[in-house]
Amino acid sequence: MAIAPALRSIAKAILPRHAVEYLRRIRGENWPPVPFDNTYPWLNYTFSELVKNERCAQRPQYAWGVMQGAALAKVLGLPKVSVIEFGVGGGQGLLALETISDLIERKTNIRIDVFGFDSGVGLPKPEDFRDQPNMWFEGQLPMDRAKLEPKLYRAKLYLGPVKETITAFIKGNPTPVAFVSFDLDLYSSTRDALLLFKSDFAYVLPRVVSYFDDIFGHTYNDYCGERAAIAEFNGSGRACKICPIYGLRYFTPRFARSELWPDGMYFAHFFEHPLYSTRDSLNKPIVVDVNGTWLWGPPPRPQQPN
Numbered sequence: 001m002a003i004a005p006a007l008r009s010i011a012k013a014i015l016p017r018h019a020v021e022y023l024r025r026i027r028g029e030n031w032p033p034v035p036f037d038n039t040y041p042w043l044n045y046t047f048s049e050l051v052k053n054e055r056c057a058q059r060p061q062y063a064w065g066v067m068q069g070a071a072l073a074k075v076l077g078l079p080k081v082s083v084i085e086f087g088v089g090g091g092q093g094l095l096a097l098e099t100i101s102d103l104i105e106r107k108t109n110i111r112i113d114v115f116g117f118d119s120g121v122g123l124p125k126p127e128d129f130r131d132q133p134n135m136w137f138e139g140q141l142p143m144d145r146a147k148l149e150p151k152l153y154r155a156k157l158y159l160g161p162v163k164e165t166i167t168a169f170i171k172g173n174p175t176p177v178a179f180v181s182f183d184l185d186l187y188s189s190t191r192d193a194l195l196l197f198k199s200d201f202a203y204v205l206p207r208v209v210s211y212f213d214d215i216f217g218h219t220y221n222d223y224c225g226e227r228a229a230i231a232e233f234n235g236s237g238r239a240c241k242i243c244p245i246y247g248l249r250y251f252t253p254r255f256a257r258s259e260l261w262p263d264g265m266y267f268a269h270f271f272e273h274p275l276y277s278t279r280d281s282l283n284k285p286i287v288v289d290v291n292g293t294w295l296w297g298p299p300p301r302p303q304q305p306n
């Protein structure tokens with residue numbers, strides 16, 4: 001048996017799971033520094049750096065989502081964005097989102113406003129079978145405000161039913177939303193949270209990275225929960241559709257490829273957004289030669305009308 005695999009097996013057997021996860025992340029994937037661009041080489045390099053921070057590593061999906069959202073904003077020339085966690089519960093995710101936003105602000109020079117939405121008192125009463133009352137009940141997963149609020153240092157909390165607090169959020173004239181985590185568990189709550197994507201284009205990037213947490217395993221299916229809310233939204237006829245980022249795991253660093261979260265990453269596409277068709281990276285493939293070698297560079301500027 002080779003020594004390295006043997007050591008790995010021993011470490012796996014004796015260390016707690018989170019320590020093994022942490023070691024996996026920092027092992028051997030030190031990407032060489034890559035200059036900024038909203039392309040996979042920069043995203044992979046930056047992501048590999050971010051998850052060395054223990055809090056970022058608790059929510060790699062948030063790290064990826066905020067990073068990709070901020071990178072899009074930077075290429076589009078927008079200086080500030082908002083990131084949102086729908087469903088805060090105990091608050092571990094929102095605390096991770098704060099740290100992630102700190103680090104990505106430093107890497108991109110994009111200002112990031114952080115928001116958490118929660119009832120404060122746990123899940124509302126399931127409305128019907130689509131809320132999967134076999135799994136969820138009223139008052140489940142409440143927030144402990146006394147414990148959480150003193151720990152938050154930059155996130156703004158919107159407390160109350162999400163259907164109402166979204167209106168208050170929009171009235172506050174937020175910076176464009178770049179990343180959203182949907183973790184409200186219920187179909188009805190996710191349906192209400194998706195009202196955000198029916199607001200004015202001023203409040204969203206042309207593509208918003210969206211993470212859906214409650215779509216895997218258990219009794220999740222296409223007709224209940226978050227998947228039903230997505231399908232209903234996509235069927236509503238608006239020129240905005242929520243689609244998986246197909247195959248994302250094959251574009252992430254090797255250590256993320258066996259994880260579940262890449263399959264929960266979606267884009268909300270706002271096809272009629274004034275910036276939807278604006279080029280979204282600094283460099284693009286310009287030529288591919290007979291050997292299959294790609295030449296990258298800045299694309300020609302669009303012709304100015306006379």
Ligand SMILES: C[S@@+](CC[C@H](N)C(=O)[O-])C[C@H]1O[C@@H](n2cnc3c(N)ncnc32)[C@H](O)[C@@H]1O
Nearest residue numbers: 087088089093118119122123161162183184189
């Ligand atoms: C699973 S917990 C969130 C966990 C958190 N995202 C994390 O990563 O640590 C789900 C939360 O969604 C909240 N929630 C569900 N439906 C809601 C609604 N309609 N309005 C506001 N909050 C809601 C509940 O209060 C609950 O705390």
